[in-house]
Amino acid sequence: MKTLFNSYINTFKGLSREVWLLALITLINRAGTMVIPFLSLYLTEKLEFSLEDVGWIMSAFGLGSVAGSWLGGKLTDAIGYYKVMVYSLIGTGIFFIFLQFFDTFVGFCFGIFSVMLVADAFRPALFVALSAYSKPENRTRSVTLIRLAINLGFSAGPAIGGLIITTMSYSGLFWVDGITCLVASLVLIDTLNPRKAKTLEEVKTANPESAYKDKAFLIFLVAMVLFGIIFLQYFSTMPLYYKESHKLSELEIGILLGGNGFLIFLLEMPLIKWLETSRFSKTGLMLFGALLTGLSFIILNFTTWSGVLVFGMLLMTFGEMIAFPFSNAFALDRAKKGNQGEYMALYSISFSVAHIFGHNTGMRLVSHLGFNNTWYIVTLLSVMCMLLLATLKHYLKPKRSLKKKELSF
Incomplete structure (x- = not known):
């Protein structure tokens, strides 16, 4: 059993400190996105929207995700992955807090689109950061570690979210979601500042x-x-x-x-x-x-x-x-x-x-x-x-x- 455990632990060795920090930031961020699993319930029970309205709101959610990913890629190439990740986390935190104040159909469509536009700009920047902080031979395992952080975050999020709803109501979700994004941004600024972090690979190409x-x-x-x-x-x-x-x-x-x-x-x-x-x-x-x-x-x-x-x-x-x-x-x-x-x-x-x-x-x-x-x-x-x-x-x-x-x- 000890040998098996040691073999399991060894699979995590060789990953850079920066990759582990990215995984921690991702875990904090994903554990905080507890509004998402309860979104349909919030829209139908709290705001009393019809199922058709919810369908359109989820379409706005998806379109915001597409636009955010595209924008994040453009900004990453223009100003670098670090600034995009910081601005995305701070912006997502603020937008999540304000999302609770949209209570009309058109308003919520605009709100959720805006949240996803800012939130999903983080994803391309994260991938480029992984490339910068990973050795080529460890890149797939670095991605896997981030996936583990996402899975753990999504597992913990709904459980914590359910507890918050029963004790603080739905509005508590938006506040906690926003605050966790802001906390993740502070961890990122404190630990992955380019002056402190060790980049293993250049992320710019001479003739792209x-x-x-x-x-x-x-x-x-x-x-x-x-x-x-x-x-x-x-x-x-x-x-x-x-x-x-x-x-x-x-x-x-x-x-x-x-x-x-x-x-x-x-x-x-x-x-x-x-x-x-x-x-x-x-x-x-x-x-x-x-x-x-x-x-x-x-x-x-x-x-x-x-x-x-x-x-x-x-x-x-x-x-x-x-x-x-x-x-x-x-x-x-x-x-x-x-x-x-x-x-x-x-x-x-x-x-x-x-x-x-x-x-x-x-x-x-x-x-x-x-x-x-x-x-x-x-x-x-x-x-x-x-x-x-x-x-x-x-x-x-x-x-x-x-x-x-x-x-x-």
Whole structure:
């Protein structure tokens, strides 16, 4: 047991102090975003908006995320990742506090759009900072550590948020969310000031290429949009399937979904450490992750036995653990040839676009075609995602071969 524990701890070794600080800042920030899980309840119960109104507000949420990611990438290339992260955290804190004072439909649409515009500018800057503070051989594990911080933050956030609602009302959520963002900004200013932090890699490229002209990257982005749409079904249509088709209680659904976060916390870092040293390429691993995620849906149509839900969740969890870190690492590596902020903004936008279309599309498919047909369609999307990743792998092969030939002369 001691040897196993030591092996687990060793998977975290080699990461820079700055990466650990970024993970701490991310944990504080994500644990503080407790308004988000309770947003639909707040809008329907407190503000008494209709479900149609809530749908439009969530669209404003997604559009703000897209605009924020794009703006964050532009600003990162213009003024640097550090200033963007600081301004984003401070601005998000202030905007979250003021969001509680918007109580009309149009006002709240504007408010939530503004919050996400400022909040998601943080994401491209964070990715570029990771690139600056990570050694190339540790980059995928650095991304994985940030993912662990996000998962821990999102796990703690709803629990703390529920407690705040019962003791302080919904307004307390906005105050705590705002204050935690401001605290995260203070930690960032105190610990990651460029004068104090040790940058391991230069984040500027002498003659940057536009990400919009990088065909391989554009193929990759379309594949990520598809993967995001597939993955998000586990947080929109899948809970409904658990309840309506398999009659699971809220507690059982919570345990099943909670198992996903627990497995990620327990296994993702050792898995990534092992895969990093394997002979598999990043594109091949992303393809395998998409395959596992697609299988997690199609197996649900093979039996009515509720135990299949556990196997589905396991397949999806391992698919997620493989696809996300290596897709992120692929984007960071690709960004070395251009403006890193632009590259990482487009990567972030791919998942924002998936949020805009994924939830709504899944709900409509279930409503009109039923769960079984929806799972067939989602599986087909995973096949399309895999074909794009296979195309990407094939597209990159000749260039690798050419590089080897050039080195041999």
